[in-house]
Amino acid sequence: MKLRRKCGLKVPEHDDLAEADLVDELSKDDLMQAHLDWAPVRLEALKRLQEAKRPWPEHWHWDWSKKADLLDLLAYRCMGVAQGGRMQGLMMLSTIAGKGRLPGQQGKAVLYIEYLESAPWNLRALAGTPQFLGVGVRLLEAAVEFSGEEGFGGRVGLHSLSQAADFYRKYMTDLGLDSSQSQGLRYFEMSAEQVRYFLEGRRP
Amino acid sequence: MRNELTKRTMTLNLTEAEMGVLESLSAQKDLSKTAVIRQALRLYQLLDARLSKGEKLFFEDKAKREKAELMVMI
Numbered sequence: 001m002k003l004r005r006k007c008g009l010k011v012p013e014h015d016d017l018a019e020a021d022l023v024d025e026l027s028k029d030d031l032m033q034a035h036l037d038w039a040p041v042r043l044e045a046l047k048r049l050q051e052a053k054r055p056w057p058e059h060w061h062w063d064w065s066k067k068a069d070l071l072d073l074l075a076y077r078c079m080g081v082a083q084g085g086r087m088q089g090l091m092m093l094s095t096i097a098g099k100g101r102l103p104g105q106q107g108k109a110v111l112y113i114e115y116l117e118s119a120p121w122n123l124r125a126l127a128g129t130p131q132f133l134g135v136g137v138r139l140l141e142a143a144v145e146f147s148g149e150e151g152f153g154g155r156v157g158l159h160s161l162s163q164a165a166d167f168y169r170k171y172m173t174d175l176g177l178d179s180s181q182s183q184g185l186r187y188f189e190m191s192a193e194q195v196r197y198f199l200e201g202r203r204p
Numbered sequence: 205m206r207n208e209l210t211k212r213t214m215t216l217n218l219t220e221a222e223m224g225v226l227e228s229l230s231a232q233k234d235l236s237k238t239a240v241i242r243q244a245l246r247l248y249q250l251l252d253a254r255l256s257k258g259e260k261l262f263f264e265d266k267a268k269r270e271k272a273e274l275m276v277m278i
Contacts, residue, residue, distance in 0.1 A: 072253075073246070073249055073250055073253060074245065074246040074249050074250075075246045075247070075249065075250040095246055096243060096246050096247055096250065097233070097235070097243055107232075107233075108233070108234050109233055109234065109235055109239075150239065151234075151235050151236050151239040152235075153234070
């Protein structure tokens with residue numbers, strides 16, 4: 001992996017900010033290491049949820065070690081946020097341009113986010129009080145930046161699980177359930193205007 | 205680990221027709237010619253990898269109810 005730049009994460013326990021590394025070009029070994037770090041924590045948290053008869057997060061079965069082989073292909077690229085020697089969040093991007101669906105950018109190149117996940121200790125549903133907040137936003141910022149570097153104008157798109165839809169709705173346009181795919185996921189896309197507001201830290 | 209920071213330069217010789225297509229795609233997609241070539245390379249490698257595993261590639265026209273396998277020599 002290589003350092004892309006520094007970034008900040010919120011530490012809710014101390015109402016403070018922590019400096020973190022936004023890392024790029026993650027290798028298969030990096031994903032394997034993150035999986036080994038995350039899996040036992042996730043398993044413990046799922047056991048607690050089961051005992052408390054509370055629902056599991058929709059993405060409980062995600063296994064980054066199984067996604068690692070995608071990195072053999074130029075079509076995929078993985079970034080992460082690292083802090084304290086641990087991966088705090090991971091994002092897999094498709095570097096093959098998707099087609100824009102929003103009015104005004106239909107047919108234009110869009111960077112597609114395949115997967116985006118915060119470490120289990122950063123998820124309210126699993127950890128109660130997250131260790132760090134803002135991991136998802138930092139990764140979304142990195143995707144927008146990379147989209148610009150690729151000549152895609154900062155445009156990004158993704159399919160969201162229903163539990164994450166409220167998060168993406170803050171920054172992107174919800175284009176509703178996507179009938180072209182079978183998992184019943186909603187498609188979200190960020191317009192050029194939303195990109196501008198997002199990078200300025202404001203909402204449209 | 206891939207090292208995409210180290211970029212290498214090459215000269216690409218294209219026919220008039222090929223350059224015309226590249227320029228047309230570049231304009232249509234609002235991408236630089238380099239970006240179009242990069243997209244083509246990524247897609248070519250992805251298709252090659254999946255076809256090599258025995259997967260098939262189809263084009264479907266739902267309106268005409270036609271579905272045809274694309275036979276490519278990759």
